[in-house]
Amino acid sequence: MQRYILTRLVQAVPLLLLITVIVFSLTLLLPGGPLAEFASEPSVSPADLQQLRQYYGLDEPAPVRYLQWLGAILHGDFGNSSASHQPVSTLIAERLPNTLLLQGIALIVTLALAVPLGLLAAVRQHSWVDYVATLLSSVGHAIPTFWSGLLAIIFFSVQFHAWGLPALPATGMVTLGSSGGSLPDRMAHLVLPVAVLALFNASQYTRFVRTSMLDVLGQDYLRTARAKGLAERALIVRHALRTAALPVVTLLALEIPTLFSGAVVVETIFAWPGMGRLFLDSAVRFDYPVLLGLVTIVSVLVIFTALVCDLVYAWLDPRILLR
Amino acid sequence: MRIARRMAVTTTLAVLLVAAPAHAQSGASLQPRTGGTLRMTSLPEPTTLNPYFSSDITIRMLGNLNLEGLTHVAPDGSFVPALAAEIPTQTNGDVSPDGTVVNWKLKPDVVWSDGEPFTSQDVLFTYELIMDPANPVLDRSDYRAMESVVAPDNTTVVVTYKQLYAPYRLAFPRIFPAHVFNARTNIADDPFNQFPNVTTGPFVLTSPATADSITYQRNPRYREPGKPYVDEVVFKFTPSRDVAMQTLQAGEVDATYSLDPSYLPQLESLPDVRVQPAPASVLQLFMNESCPSGPQQGDPSCSHPILGDLRVRQAIDMAIDKRALAQGLMQGRVEPTGSLLPAGLFKVDRPAGDFNPDGARQLLDQAGWIVGPDGTRARDGVRAHVSIMSVIGNRLVEQTVQVIEGELQDVGIETEGKGSTLSVLGGGFATNSPFYLGNFDMAVFMRSVPVDPQVYLYTQFGSSQVPTPQIQTGQNWVRVQDPRLDQALAAAAGTLDDNQRRAAYASFSELIQADEAVIPLYPTLQVDARKTYVEGWGPTNINEPVTWNIQDWWLNQ
Numbered sequence: 084m085q086r087y088i089l090t091r092l093v094q095a096v097p098l099l100l101l102i103t104v105i106v107f108s109l110t111l112l113l114p115g116g117p118l119a120e121f122a123s124e125p126s127v128s129p130a131d132l133q134q135l136r137q138y139y140g141l142d143e144p145a146p147v148r149y150l151q152w153l154g155a156i157l158h159g160d161f162g163n164s165s166a167s168h169q170p171v172s173t174l175i176a177e178r179l180p181n182t183l184l185l186q187g188i189a190l191i192v193t194l195a196l197a198v199p200l201g202l203l204a205a206v207r208q209h210s211w212v213d214y215v216a217t218l219l220s221s222v223g224h225a226i227p228t229f230w231s232g233l234l235a236i237i238f239f240s241v242q243f244h245a246w247g248l249p250a251l252p253a254t255g256m257v258t259l260g261s262s263g264g265s266l267p268d269r270m271a272h273l274v275l276p277v278a279v280l281a282l283f284n285a286s287q288y289t290r291f292v293r294t295s296m297l298d299v300l301g302q303d304y305l306r307t308a309r310a311k312g313l314a315e316r317a318l319i320v321r322h323a324l325r326t327a328a329l330p331v332v333t334l335l336a337l338e339i340p341t342l343f344s345g346a347v348v349v350e351t352i353f354a355w356p357g358m359g360r361l362f363l364d365s366a367v368r369f370d371y372p373v374l375l376g377l378v379t380i381v382s383v384l385v386i387f388t389a390l391v392c393d394l395v396y397a398w399l400d401p402r403i404l405l406r
Numbered sequence: 407m408r409i410a411r412r413m414a415v416t417t418t419l420a421v422l423l424v425a426a427p428a429h430a431q432s433g434a435s436l437q438p439r440t441g442g443t444l445r446m447t448s449l450p451e452p453t454t455l456n457p458y459f460s461s462d463i464t465i466r467m468l469g470n471l472n473l474e475g476l477t478h479v480a481p482d483g484s485f486v487p488a489l490a491a492e493i494p495t496q497t498n499g500d501v502s503p504d505g506t507v508v509n510w511k512l513k514p515d516v517v518w519s520d521g522e523p524f525t526s527q528d529v530l531f532t533y534e535l536i537m538d539p540a541n542p543v544l545d546r547s548d549y550r551a552m553e554s555v556v557a558p559d560n561t562t563v564v565v566t567y568k569q570l571y572a573p574y575r576l577a578f579p580r581i582f583p584a585h586v587f588n589a590r591t592n593i594a595d596d597p598f599n600q601f602p603n604v605t606t607g608p609f610v611l612t613s614p615a616t617a618d619s620i621t622y623q624r625n626p627r628y629r630e631p632g633k634p635y636v637d638e639v640v641f642k643f644t645p646s647r648d649v650a651m652q653t654l655q656a657g658e659v660d661a662t663y664s665l666d667p668s669y670l671p672q673l674e675s676l677p678d679v680r681v682q683p684a685p686a687s688v689l690q691l692f693m694n695e696s697c698p699s700g701p702q703q704g705d706p707s708c709s710h711p712i713l714g715d716l717r718v719r720q721a722i723d724m725a726i727d728k729r730a731l732a733q734g735l736m737q738g739r740v741e742p743t744g745s746l747l748p749a750g751l752f753k754v755d756r757p758a759g760d761f762n763p764d765g766a767r768q769l770l771d772q773a774g775w776i777v778g779p780d781g782t783r784a785r786d787g788v789r790a791h792v793s794i795m796s797v798i799g800n801r802l803v804e805q806t807v808q809v810i811e812g813e814l815q816d817v818g819i820e821t822e823g824k825g826s827t828l829s830v831l832g833g834g835f836a837t838n839s840p841f842y843l844g845n846f847d848m849a850v851f852m853r854s855v856p857v858d859p860q861v862y863l864y865t866q867f868g869s870s871q872v873p874t875p876q877i878q879t880g881q882n883w884v885r886v887q888d889p890r891l892d893q894a895l896a897a898a899a900g901t902l903d904d905n906q907r908r909a910a911y912a913s914f915s916e917l918i919q920a921d922e923a924v925i926p927l928y929p930t931l932q933v934d935a936r937k938t939y940v941e942g943w944g945p946t947n948i949n950e951p952v953t954w955n956i957q958d959w960w961l962n963q
Contacts, residue, residue: 116829116836131546132834138542138594166460167453168542168595177617233648240656253656254649255618259445259640354644356451356617364450364645369829 182357201292223286254354336392451643467951483750526557531584635960685929704844719922798825
C-alpha cells in the first residue's frame with residue numbers, strides 16, 4: 084500500500100510539470116494580454132506601454148518567463164497578480180475557505196438529497212416516487228444555474244421583501260454593516276447559493292444512484308441473500324448500496340476538485356467571493372500569475388483527490404487490488 | 407406573460423416621468439440629516455485602489471470617497487477646484503501669457519486624515535511618483551508634457567510645460583501623502599495601493615477591503631465643515647449587473663450604478679427607487695477608407711474598393727435609422743447625435759444624418775453600384791460586401807450591429823458580422839489588431855467622451871496618427887487624412903481659451919461629419935439608481951462616476 088502511494092506521488096510530478104507547460108502555453112495562445120486593453124485608450128502612450136511591459140516581465144521570451152515562474156513556485160512563490168499587485172498566495176488563501184464552505188455544504192446537501200431519492204426510485208421502480216424523481220431530476224438538470232439563481236433571487240429576495248415576508252439575502256456572505264457576521268446571518272446567506280448548486284447537482288446524482296442501484300438489485304447474490312431470509316432493509320443498505328456506491332464514488336471523485344475550484348456561475352450570481360470568481364476575473368483581466376497559480380494548485384488537489392478516491396475504492400471493494 | 411409585464415411597466419413609467427421632477431425639487435429644500443450607513447454596489451471588485459495604476463471606472467468611483475486632487479469635474483464638464491484654491495487661467499493671471507507656466511494655488515489649512523498638513527510638497531511627491539519608471543503607471547502623457555514642477559512655498563505649485571498644453575487642467579486628479587512614503591517614490595507593491603488610509607477626502611478607510619465589501623468611515627478632519635453627512639459608506643462587490651439591480655430592489659443596498667439601460671422601465675416602475683439616466687459613451691460606426699487587404703493594406707494612399715468613395719459612406723449614413731436605434735435600445739431617452747462630443751465642456755451639437763433609404767439607393771446607383779440579380783449591388787465585378795467588426799459580449803453593440811446589417815442589406819449592401827474581443831480589436835500590432843493593421847471594413851465601437859477631447863481626437867483623426875508598423879502610435883483607424891482636420895485640431899491645441907477651443911472643435915465636427923469616416927450612432931445611457939431616501943445625489947456626471955459629490959449625500963430616513 085505504501086509503495087503504491089509512493090509510486091503514484093512520483094508519477095504525479097511529470098504530470099504536474101506537463102500541466103504547467105500546457106497552461107502556460109495556453110496563456111500565450113490567448114489573444115490579447117494584460118496590456119492589450121490599455122492599447123486602445125488614446126491617453127496611454129506607447130512609451131508607457133513599453134514600460135508596463137517591462138514591469139510585468141512581458142518583454143522576456145516565453146520559455147524564459149516559464150522557467151522563471153517555475154523556479155519561483157518551487158520556492159513557494161506564486162508571484163504577484165498583474166492586476167492588483169498582491170501576492171497570488173494571499174488572493175487564493177482569501178478565497179479558498181469561502182469556496183470550500185459553499186461547495187462543501189452544497190455537496191453534503193446534494194448527497195443527502197440524491198442518495199435517498201435515487202435509492203427509493205430504484206427500489207420502487209415504476210412507482211410514482213420513481214416517476215417524480217425522474218421528472219424532477221430531468222428538469223433540475225435542464226435548468227442552468229445562472230437562470231435558476233436569478234429566479235431564486237427574484238423570488239426569495241426581491242418578492243419576499245416586497246411582500247413583507249422574511250426575505251433571504253441575495254448576495255454576499257454576510258449582511259453589510261454592523262448587523263452582519265453572526266452565525267444565523269452567515270447561514271442565511273448560504274441558503275440560496277447552496278440550494279441552487281445542490282438542486283442542480285442532486286438531479287444528476289439521483290439518476291446515477293437510481294441506475295447504479297437498479298443494476299445491482301437484479302444481481303444473483305441479492306436473490307440468494309433474499310432467499311436465505313435476509314431482511315429487505317438490511318439487504319438494500321448493507322449489501323446492495325455498498326456495491327452500488329462504487330460508480331457514485333467515481334462521480335464524486337470527479338466532483339471533489341470543484342470543492343476547491345469553485346463554481347464560476349453561482350459565485351458570480353450570488354456575489355460569493357470564492358475561487359470560481361477569482362478565476363473568471365483573472366481570465367478576463369489576463370492576470371497570468373493568478374491564473375497559473377490557480378490552475379497549478381487545483382491540479383495538485385485533483386491529483387491528490389484522485390489518489391484518495393482510488394484508496395477508497397479498494398476499501399469499498401476488496402476485489403480491487405492496488406499495485 | 408413576460409411581454410404583458412413589460413407593457414404594464416412601460417405605462418407606469420410614463421406616469422412616473424411626469425411626477426419625477428416635482429419630487430426632486432422638494433428634496434432640495436430639506437435640511438440634511440447626519441448619520442447612518444449608506445450601502446452601495448461596486449461592479450466589479452477593484453483590483454487596486456491606486457487610480458494611477460488602473461483605468462477601471464470602479465477605482466475612480468471608490469477614489470472619490472477618500473482621494474482628492476487639484477480639481478474635479480462638474481456635471482456640465484467644467485473644472486471645479488478641489489484641493490486647489492482656484493482654477494488657474496490666463497484671465498486670473500495664474501497662467502503665463504504664453505501658456506507654458508501654470509501656477510496652482512492650493513487651499514491652505516487642509517490636513518490629511520492623520521493630522522499632518524497638506525502642502526505643495528505632496529503635489530511634488532505625486533509628480534515624482536507618477537514619473538518613477540518602477541511604478542506601473544498607465545498614463546503619463548499629462549506629465550511628460552511638463553518641463554518642471556516646483557514648489558516655491560507651501561501653498562503654491564508651479565508647473566512649467568515644454569510648450570503650451572491645452573489639457574493642463576487634467577494634472578494631478580489625485581494627490582498622495584508625501585509624509586507616508588518618506589520620499590520613497592517606487593510604490594509598485596506598496597500596501598497603500600490596496601489600503602490608502604491617509605487621505606484628504608470626505609471619507610477614510612480604517613480597515614482594508616474584505617473579500618466581499620469595503621467600508622469607508624467619515625473623515626473627521628474633512629475640510630468642509632459639517633460634511634460628509636453619512637457616517638459610513640459600504641460598497642458590496644457584486645459581479646453581476648443583473649443581480650446588482652435585484653439587490654437594490656431587495657433592500658440589500660441603497661444605491662447602485664452603471665446598470666444596463668434595458669432595465670430603465672423596470673427601475674422606473676419601482677416606487678421607492680429613483681433613476682437619473684444621462685448620456686455617457688457614444689456608439690460609433692467607423693469605416694476604413696484605405697485598402698483592407700493586399701500589399702498596400704492600411705495605406706491611406708490606397709483607397710478602399712467600396713468605402714473609399716464618399717458617396718458610398720454617405721449612403722451608408724442615410725441607410726441607418728439612428729433615431730430608431732436610440733428609441734429602441736435607449737428606451738427613447740436619448741437623441742441620436744451627429745457629434746462625437748455630445749456632452750461636456752467642449753460639447754458640440756450636431757444633428758444626426760437623415761434616415762433616407764431611398765436617397766441611399768440613389769446615391770449608390772450614381773456611384774455605379776448596380777443591384778444584381780440576388781439584390782446585392784456590384785460595380786466592375788466587385789460585390790458590395792463589407793464586414794462589420796464589433797466587440798463580442800456587449801448586448802447593446804450586438805443588437806446595434808444586427809439592426810445595421812438589416813438596414814444595409816435593404817439598400818443592397820451585403821454585410822458580414824465579425825465579433826472579437828476588445829483586447830484583440832484594440833490591442834495594437836502586438837495582437838495583430840485589425841484596426842491597427844487596417845484589414846477591416848467597418849466597425850461598431852463604443853467610446854467614452856473624454857473630459858478634455860484634445861488627445862482623444864488628435865490620436866483618432868490626425869493625419870500623422872495612421873498606425874504603421876514603423877510608427878505604431880496613433881489610432882487613426884479610419885485612415886482619414888485631411889489637412890483641414892489637422893488645422894482645426896491644431897487650432898484647438900494652440901490656445902487655452904475655452905471659447906476658441908470650442909469653436910475649433912465645432913469646425914472639426916462639421917468636417918468629420920462631412921467626411922463620414924465616423925458615424926456617431928447614439929449616446930448610450932449611464933443608469934445610476936438609488937432608493938428615494940438617499941438625498942443630495944447630484945446629477946449623473948459623464949466625466950466622473952456617480953460618487954463625485956458623495957460628501958453631500960444624506961439619508962432621509
